[in-house]
């Protein structure tokens with residue numbers, strides 16, 4: 001038997017993947033499964049982006065780029081950050097990564113010593129727990145609570161800061177709750193981060209997926225924050241490019257110069273032609289993004305209303321991302337039991353809220369990155385299945 005390194009204990013497989021495997025197994029047995037568990041857009045990548053990649057390969061753009069990413073993409077990202085997020089970055093302050101997943105890894109690896117504490121939302125995409133653990137850092141959870149509209153509770157956050165706290169993770173719009181943190185929350189966070197000299201790791205991967213007038217604000221755009229913020233973003237969600245593996249980190253030069261060394265040893269650079277397609281995404285795909293946002297908004301509205309119509313279920317109307325975090329506490333089942341019940345009895349794959357941290361217990365996450373028609377069918381099946389459970 002091969003003996004893995006002890007640190008591998010810190011890297012469990014994600015429960016979301018386990019759910020996907022269970023659902024796929026049932027599907028193989030002939031069951032009709034509605035997939036509302038995955039955080040993957042159901043749209044194809046916009047044609048203009050695909051064409052840019054074909055053209056790039058045809059022109060022979062098939063070699064390594066700079067470790068930092070191609071100068072053209074870094075420039076396009078800096079321009080995008082100025083245009084959309086009102087932050088002035090030089091291209092030298094951008095690192096092109098293999099998605100936000102890699103950006104997270106590089107930031108944690110570059111800045112956290114064993115024993116350093118990192119403040120992490122609960123519930124959250126669990127990479128923010130497992131990656132710090134892998135490096136011996138200590139994730140300290142702060143709660144996002146439904147009664148607080150899943151906004152960050154500043155009093156609790158303050159109480160968790162110790163001399164060992166080095167980094168603060170925020171994710172807005174957030175996975176799994178879909179919450180967009182308000183300007184007021186971000187301003188208070190900025191003040192706290194400055195007072196305690198924290199590095200802020202801001203995951204903005206869902207930034208363009210906002211609805212009903214919700215406004216995405218980049219914390220690095222607030223006064224004094226660019227100096228201490230690593231903004232992570234990527235193309236997976238907003239441009240429907242999860243398989244292309246492209247993202248970026250934006251931060252002051254000395255941060256980027258450290259992160260690139262981690263990136264260099266794992267990946268060398270992102271794919272050359274994928275980077276070129278990324279420029280087209282930033283410069284030409286906004287109309288496609290807005291079409292997708294319109295459709296997500298329509299699905300969100302339906303799903304929220306349908307869930308709140310089911311006796312015993314309730315949920316907030318999330319301002320962003322493509323998730324609804326529904327409260328199922330009244331059924332007296334754990335969120336894992338509920339996800340299993342819905343899969344087995346109704347053929348609906350969801351994710352147990354507990355897969356995102358202890359505060360997710362009592363909730364299930366439903367994704368509306370799935371066709372409108374399938375959502376309608378899924379909500380009807382869920383209503384029936386839960387009515388049987390109530391009896």
Ligand code: PMP
Pocket residue numbers: 039098099100101102125171174175203205233234235236242246247
């Ligand atoms: N951040 C969050 C909050 C996510 O939900 C996800 C995907 N589930 C990622 C990052 C991963 O992004 P990427 O595909 O760019 O690695």
